[in-house]
Amino acid sequence: MSLQNTWHHRKVADTAAKACFICYKPSNSVLITPDNKDFFYICPAHLKDRNFCSAVVDTAGAQAKGKEEALAREIEKVKREYEEKQQRKKEKRKEKKDGEEKKDADKDKEKDKDAKSDEKERDDKIESLKKQEKRQGNTPTDDSDSPRVFSLHKNFYQMRIDRLRNIEVAKRNRQRLQDPSLFPSVPSRGL
Template sequence: MSLPNVWHLRRVADTASKACTICYKPSTSVLITPDNKDFFYTCPAHLKDRSFCSPIVDAGEEAKKKKDEELAREIENVKREYEEKQKKKKEKKEKEKKADDDKDKDKDDKTSEKDDDKKAEQEKNAKIEQLQKEAEPKADDSPRIFALHKNFYQMRINRIRSIDLAKRNAERLKNPASFPSVPKGDLQ
């Protein structure tokens, strides 16, 4: 029986939490083999411990994350440039309006109030957008696949072997053919 040293991290609900195998504190993190033969609960702090396990990093996944980050940065830069161009256009229009409005001062008071209202609204919208971006739940970037270090891996193998041995012994005790038979010869 070979148990691969590949463990996938799964999360369970808070109501289904059980004691961590190492420190016995309630935990919702479970390490499980891909074939579902073995699993155990462990704390997220132990997953970061280098002497317990090490993450298995998928190169393709890392490349995809980097590409997504670069794309997001590029989109953000394009948005900023566009906003700056729009602001410059608005400033030009405002200057032209001010030149026209200098002739008529009554209109100037009204447009300045409108401009102040527009600026206040834009600042308000920008703050709201920034808060929404900060409030968005961030994806869990922690690794999902781990390899146990040799001592802990050997402990898991020994545990599985002892469970198999206990099952075999229980089956032997249930089977009467496995016991020796009574001697049938004459005693003299």
């Protein structure tokens, strides 16, 4: 039986909290192997204990965060450009109002339409950036900065392997006990 020493940190609902593997306090944090062969509940404080496990550096996750930050900067840039554009339009309107009398109601409606179309254009840019990010598959799953992948230290890893091995042995023993050919038959002749 081979069990990878790679464990992913997951959260479960508070109602599904179970006893921690170390201290037996209720916990909603779970460490699970990538192939779902083994899992156990653990307190988040134990994940920070350097004698229990160590975080595995996730280069793909770091790259995704970098792309996410770049996307956020780009969205902010689009918002700033929109605000600057609106300021310029307001200044032009004030200059025109100072120089001229009020214009027809139709022209005011056109200005409102222009403002609405600019706002819609900004929203469309932001939505297209978000859709592009989703297509690339770089959406964050968790907002916390805590590591998501861990490697247990050798003693705890060996405990997990022994536990799985004992479960497998107990299962084989139960199957053997149910097999009638395991026990010797009663002698048919009498003495």
